[in-house]
Amino acid sequence: MTSHSKKAGLFDLRLIIALLFGVYGVVLTITGAGFTTAEEIQKAAGINVNLWAGLGMLVTAAIFVVWAKARPVVVPSEFADDADGVGEPGH
Amino acid sequence: MIELAKSSEPLLDASWLDYTLLGVYFVLVLGIGFLARRSVSSSLDFLLSGRSLPAWVTGLAFISANLGALELLGMTANGAQHGIATVHYYWIGAIPAMVFLGLVMMPFYYGSKVRSVPEFLRRRFGPGAHLVNALSFAVAQVLIAGVNLFALALIMNALLGWSISVSIVIAAAVVLAYTTLGGLSAAIYNEVLQFFVIVAALLPLTIIGLTKVGGWQGLVDKVSASVGGPEQLSAWPATGLTGIADATLSVIGLVFGLGFVLSFGYWTTNFAEVQRAMSAKSMSAAKRTPIIGAYPKVLIPAVIVIPGMIAAVAVPEITALKQGAGAEGVEYNHAIMYLMRDLLPNGFLGVALAGLLASFMAGVAANVSSFNTVFTYDLWQSYVRKDRPDEYYLRVGRLATVGGMVVAIFTALIASGYGNIMDYIQTLFSFFNAPLFATFILAMFWKRMTPAAGWIGLVAGTLAAVAVDRLVAAEVLSLTGQGPAFVGAGAAFVVDILVSVAVSLVTKPKPDKELVGLVYSLTPKADRAHSVTGEDAGWYRSPAVLGAGVLGLTVVLSLLFI
Numbered sequence: 001m002t003s004h005s006k007k008a009g010l011f012d013l014r015l016i017i018a019l020l021f022g023v024y025g026v027v028l029t030i031t032g033a034g035f036t037t038a039e040e041i042q043k044a045a046g047i048n049v050n051l052w053a054g055l056g057m058l059v060t061a062a063i064f065v066v067w068a069k070a071r072p073v074v075v076p077s078e079f080a081d082d083a084d085g086v087g088e089p090g091h
Numbered sequence: 092m093i094e095l096a097k098s099s100e101p102l103l104d105a106s107w108l109d110y111t112l113l114g115v116y117f118v119l120v121l122g123i124g125f126l127a128r129r130s131v132s133s134s135l136d137f138l139l140s141g142r143s144l145p146a147w148v149t150g151l152a153f154i155s156a157n158l159g160a161l162e163l164l165g166m167t168a169n170g171a172q173h174g175i176a177t178v179h180y181y182w183i184g185a186i187p188a189m190v191f192l193g194l195v196m197m198p199f200y201y202g203s204k205v206r207s208v209p210e211f212l213r214r215r216f217g218p219g220a221h222l223v224n225a226l227s228f229a230v231a232q233v234l235i236a237g238v239n240l241f242a243l244a245l246i247m248n249a250l251l252g253w254s255i256s257v258s259i260v261i262a263a264a265v266v267l268a269y270t271t272l273g274g275l276s277a278a279i280y281n282e283v284l285q286f287f288v289i290v291a292a293l294l295p296l297t298i299i300g301l302t303k304v305g306g307w308q309g310l311v312d313k314v315s316a317s318v319g320g321p322e323q324l325s326a327w328p329a330t331g332l333t334g335i336a337d338a339t340l341s342v343i344g345l346v347f348g349l350g351f352v353l354s355f356g357y358w359t360t361n362f363a364e365v366q367r368a369m370s371a372k373s374m375s376a377a378k379r380t381p382i383i384g385a386y387p388k389v390l391i392p393a394v395i396v397i398p399g400m401i402a403a404v405a406v407p408e409i410t411a412l413k414q415g416a417g418a419e420g421v422e423y424n425h426a427i428m429y430l431m432r433d434l435l436p437n438g439f440l441g442v443a444l445a446g447l448l449a450s451f452m453a454g455v456a457a458n459v460s461s462f463n464t465v466f467t468y469d470l471w472q473s474y475v476r477k478d479r480p481d482e483y484y485l486r487v488g489r490l491a492t493v494g495g496m497v498v499a500i501f502t503a504l505i506a507s508g509y510g511n512i513m514d515y516i517q518t519l520f521s522f523f524n525a526p527l528f529a530t531f532i533l534a535m536f537w538k539r540m541t542p543a544a545g546w547i548g549l550v551a552g553t554l555a556a557v558a559v560d561r562l563v564a565a566e567v568l569s570l571t572g573q574g575p576a577f578v579g580a581g582a583a584f585v586v587d588i589l590v591s592v593a594v595s596l597v598t599k600p601k602p603d604k605e606l607v608g609l610v611y612s613l614t615p616k617a618d619r620a621h622s623v624t625g626e627d628a629g630w631y632r633s634p635a636v637l638g639a640g641v642l643g644l645t646v647v648l649s650l651l652f653i
Contacts, residue, residue, distance in 0.1 A: 040436035045303035
């Protein structure tokens with residue numbers, strides 16, 4: 001039990017993903033809005049990919065945050081049960 | 092790739108902005124290693140994530156572990172060269188096997204609480220088959236990790252002008268840092284992160300590419316008018332892909348060779364994959380792992396095969412290559428890099444680079460994190476030092492990670508001396524996987540199969556595959572394309588089954604009571620069932636429902652592209 005209760009502290013991966021896409025989203029959106037040249041947009045078939053991908057990543061980050069808040073990581077006792085196989089029938 | 096590596100001009104003009112975005116990614120990858128370290132307190136935590144991960148995490152890691160260098164570059168290359176038929180590698184070559192693994196085999200893997208695929212063989216057959224499999228797996232993983240590292244270094248050299256040896260050492264150091272710190276949890280968490288970065292890089296690239304060639308209809312028109320012609324827009328009969336000229340035989344070769352033997356062999360017995368499911372937190376989550384992974388696997392050709400096809404009509408170098416007039420050093424393997432060069436502005440280019448690097452590191456980390464488990468539990472603990480306290484094996488696990496990585500650096504340097512080592516390793520790998528699948532099927536469903544049949548069948552199957560390979564090399568059998576691999580795998584499978592049955596009939600089986608939980612007929616139904624309460628409740632978490640759903644989706648998509 002003691003070794004497993006630590007696992008409750010295992011960070012929530014969804015927030016890490018949100019962090020990455022949040023940072024990428026902000027940087028790309030700013031780059032796209034202010035610093036992407038007409039020539040670069042031309043190169044990408046007329047799409048301002050920095051701006052649109054940036055906005056898309058901000059939305060993705062928001063979805064992960066909402067998910068993580070709505071369904072937080074479960075309490076340690078359940079982890080311990082299943083890790084020991086106690087939660088399974090037949091063990 | 093080697094020729095490209097020697098060209099002095101980097102392919103991409105990366106700015107400080109791109110490097111910054113790449114740097115952010117590296118910081119997070121290492122951060123995950125440090126954070127995961129806190130949760131490691133036993134060898135099981137380190138080598139099998141303490142069997143505690145939720146199904147969506149292990150499911151995405153299951154796919155990501157496979158989305159390595161060979162996959163990303165190789166499948167865009169296939170898309171450029173063969174067109175739509177490349178989807179067979181996904182729809183025929185992966186989905187049925189992944190569903191089979193989840194529904195049929197996982198109850199034995201997870202239910203028997205073994206810690207690795209070789210350990211299952213030891214419980215079922217004893218030391219003979221175990222040692223054969225553990226050794227061949229450990230060696231293959233280190234070799235493949237080396238090839239992945241080398242491929243990564245070549246790409247960094249070509250794209251950004253970094254030197255080969257510096258790239259190898261940097262990539263190895265990063266992967267080593269997070270896998271040694273956080274063990275399998277860190278590797279799996281990073282694989283999930285990598286999955287999202289790869290998709291975030293490939294999806295916009297595909298959309299821009301499609302816009303550039305005039306949408307889907309534009310792509311259809313341009314591919315039809317190109318060298319491959321309209322056949323490249325339909326999945327069947329894929330004669331170009333198989334190298335089998337007769338349409339009927341080509342379909343049989345695909346379904347039996349790729350769809351059955353090769354893909355079932357790879358997905359159901361390759362520990363680098365199965366390990367992800369073994370680390371799930373419950374039987375239900377373990378069964379769902381490969382099936383959840385199957386959903387993105389069905390859809391991912393859209394952002395891998397289509398970019399390849401776009402490159403074949405939009406990138407001048409690849410178009411010339413397809414017409415048989417390729418410039419020195421241009422290969423289909425470079426398709427996606429040329430596409431990045433032609434389409435992406437600074438900024439998003441950094442994200443695409445991170446995605447590409449992510450895919451390479453995912454492959455290396457999967458090799459190393461499965462190697463250290465097999466080394467620690469199946470070689471060191473089984474044959475060298477038994478009965479030590481768990482802290483000892485945790486330490487061995489960490490040292491094995493470092494050792495495996497150092498050896499991989501050297502195999503990467505050896506690999507740099509050979510141009511076609513990737514094909515070579517792939518062939519080698521199919522030598523071991525096809526017979527392994529045959530042995531597993533018999534082992535799980537036929538209690539009469541004996542320990543002697545376990546290892547003799549494996550060896551005979553491998554020899555059969557080697558024989559086919561040699562016959563092709565000596566031009567006794569004339570096969571091109573993927574033909575030799577399909578035929579070799581088929582031969583290995585059939586020979587393994589025949590030899591195993593023959594040997595079983597004349598040798599002594601294990602008593603029934605030692606096989607409970609390992610063989611279908613001797614395992615009570617309750618032991619194979621999964622809980623349906625708490626986190627495993629709900630029809631949408633039922634492995635059978637999810638499995639049927641992904642098979643249905645595959646059939647619908649296959650009919651659309653027939």
